[in-house]
Amino acid sequence: MVAGEMITEFSSGLYLVGLPQKMEGFKNFIGSWVIKDREKALLVDVGPANTVPLLKQSLDELGIRKIEYVLLTHIHLDHAGGIGHLIELYPEAKIVVHEKGIKHLINPVKLWEASKRVLGNLAFIYGEIKPVPRENIYQGEVKFGGISVKAVPTPGHAPHHQSYLIGDYLFTGDSAGIFIDGEEPYLRPSTPPKFVKELYVQSLRRMLQLGRKKTCFAHFGMYDDSRRIIKMHMAQIELWTEVMKDVMKTAKGMEEAIDGAWEKLLKTDELLSPYHTLARAVRERERINARTSLIGIYRYLQEAF
Secondary structure, eight states: OOGGGGEEEEETTEEEEEOOOSSTTOSSSOEEEEEEETTEEEEEOOOOGGGHHHHHHHHHHTTOOEEEEEEOSOOSHHHHTTHHHHHHHOTTOEEEOOHHHHHHHHSTHHHHHHHHHHHTHHHHHHOOOOOOOGGGBOOSOOEETTEEEEEEEOTTSSTTOEEEEETTEEEEETTTOEEEOSSSOEEEOOOOSSOOHHHHHHHHHHHHTTOSOEEEETTTEEESOHHHHHHHHHHHHHHHHHHHHHHHTTOSSHHHHHHHHHHHHHHHOGGGGGGGGSOHHHHHHHHHHHHHHHHHHHHHHHHHO
16 A cells, blocks of 8 residues: 555645455444644554554655644544554654543553453454553643644543644544544444433533534544534434334344344435445444444443333
8 A cells, every 4th residue: 555645635735545444345444633833743543553654654755754732533443543653653752532441552451352352353353452641641741833733532432532722623433423424424423332312412512612623533623513423413313312212112132123223224214325336345244333333332221220
């Protein structure tokens, strides 16, 4: 893979570096956002361990010699799995992460074991996370290129998830869903267990209060109007919850409920309407990941009612 082919410039100094995985359907799915100021950079997420060499090649191609900050939206392997490997290459970089994630970056043994249980073979494809030195964790004010960075608590996807507001750009990680750009945007919830709907919606409302920004999705790309896409996503969360609640009334167990809800959502959720136009491998990836999201909603409803 040629590094330059995976770099997309969205505006002057703002890039998305694609980090394709050695699996079908995973080419334009995982990425690292890069803000460049001369030879220095700020990164939002770094992807998994296995694509750190490609990320390094891309940064070299952009003429970046120093990373000042790495902002991690959360510590799942597809966002932060490569952080220990990257710090070995850029030992001066300061890492910003939610306080709940700090201990797992310094000593990632429990994180790696949990990742193997949840992800199975995918964890080994992503690669094992390495520890980072405690001195690289930074908890002070962040300013880059003269612009202050605002960390926004968004614990809907994970308790330790936070998004970042940098000027006109809102980096949402997984807190505002999984996005695929096109004539009609594709958007899917990312609500894995343990899903708490109230926290997820609260996070979306918090981002709405920031005003209209350009939404930078970790998966994968940019949407110009954060208020519009977040409002649509809020309605989508309500729809997915109501559809699952309805299906659960007659379904015989979780598997039947998930299958029934997915089939119904493909017909009723307009944000899923581009699904049938996606490449076969991407559809398969989305079907599998949607199942995980629906499990989260199913278990939430089981506990709530």
